[in-house]
Structure formats: C-alpha cells, structure tokens
Amino acid sequence: MSKLDWQPAKTQPDLLAPPVVAAIDTIEAQVAPIDPGLADTAAFCAEYDVQLGESANCVIVHGKRAGESTYAAVLVLATHRADVNGVIRKHLGVRKISFAAQDEAVGSTGMEYGGITPVGLPADWPILVDSAVAAAGPVVIGSGLRASKLLVEGADLAKLPNAELLDLATPTA
Template structure:
C-alpha cells in the first residue's frame, strides 16, 4: 500500500500526478442490479483505459433486469470504504467480483485501497484469486 494525496485519488488525476500509465491502473465500480424486487450488488474491475459493458455483459451475467451504478451512499455504507477508493479486496462475502480479462492479463496494476489517501499495487491476476471473483470479457473496447 502506498500513501497518496487524497485529492488526487481519481484515476485521471492520479495517473497524471504519479506518472502511472492508465493501462496500469484498474478501476472498481459498484453496481446494483434488480430483478423481482431483489437487489444484487457486485464489484466490476476494468482497466482505466476501458469502460465496462454494464448494461450488456454485466447485467446478463448477474441475471438482473435493470442495472446501474450503485448510489454513492449505498456504495459507501455497504462497503465501509471511501467513495473513489473502493477496492474489491474486503467486500461483502456475497458480492460477485467481476474482473475483466484484460485486468488479469495486465501484470502489475494500481487499484484503490478502500481509502482515497492510498493505493494498492498488485498483479492483476491476483484479483482472479479473490473468493468470489469471476473473470469475464467485460470491457467495451
């Protein structure tokens, strides 16, 4: 874990300030899917250069009818992490962690630590080893 300036936690600012290539940075977004009144939360990991296909691949994989980014307050309260620093490490045990195959293949990547004031550096393949991780082709390229 490396300490950073919390005002530079957002990906673009972080990569510029700390001279990290966007393809060596992965973002974690929390999504909320709904089906028959049930809400399913999941974490989605994609490289900073890519966008996750939330309404297509992720929605179908989770088997939900509607999906969106989880509301800010829900993401913070359910994860116990700071918005803008959410990481797949330490999420609720019943949440799927959907990892884009490009993240797994990227080698070392920088991800959130749960706090805006620090980042983690790890091999993207390590994310595939998380207990609820599933590796998929998630990105719209």
C-alpha cells in the same frame, strides 16, 4: 510508478480501510500513500506517472429483478469501459442495473468513495474482473481510502473470493 513509496500492505494497516485490513491476507499487495485530492484515476495517473493501462477501477453496480437486489463489484482497466447494460446485466441475471448510488456504495462497503477496492467487499458480492485486468501484470487499485493505493498483480485479482474472470469491457480509445 517510481514516484510512489510502495510498502507491503500487511505492514501498513493505517493506509487501508478497515474491511481491507480484515481481508488483506487474501492477496499479495503493496500500498503507497497518495494525496487524497488526487485519488481520482486521471489526476492520480498524471501526478504519479502511472499509465492508465496500469490502473484498474472498481465500481459497484446494483441490479434488480423481481424485487430482489444484487450488488457486485466490477473491475476494469482505466483504459476500458465496462459493458454494464449488456454483459454485466446478463451475467448477474438482473433486469435493471445501474451504478450504485454513492451513499449505498460507501455504506455497503465500509470504504471511501473514490477508493473502493475489490479486496474486503461483502462476502456474498460477486467480483467481476475483466480479462484485460488479469492480463495487465501489476495494476494500481484503490485501498478503501482516498489517501492510498494498492499495487497487485492483475491475475491475483481474479483469484479473490467470489471473483469471476470475464470479457466485460472494451478499450475506450
């Protein structure tokens, strides 16, 4: 991660989406600017010499049951695949589940698509953190913007408000 200029996130609010700025005190984090065209995980990792196992993706899922909607954030290592239709659906107690539509995810979080992060999400959303993320040591996650990334301890992500630590993903390789 030597190609990145990490700075304390609390001192660089211009590199964070507004909801992240409002919540950054909940976690120790570093932030680094990146080329927004390289925000997608594979391109980011290749360009900035970050291993996929040092990067975690945050996706927003939307579940429904009896007319009630539930949103949740799911955080897994880039080397893993979340069990959305099994573990996550059952854990949330929903009948149907899918990845949230891009416009829903952006509108609900106040963050840019491709930069969504668990820091600063709506207070009533569960944050489901895969146990491999918590065990990974430092991981790179979104900052709410495509133009930067956060570096945080994986174990600290499981301590975020509404975070739940689960075995919800399996390695892809």
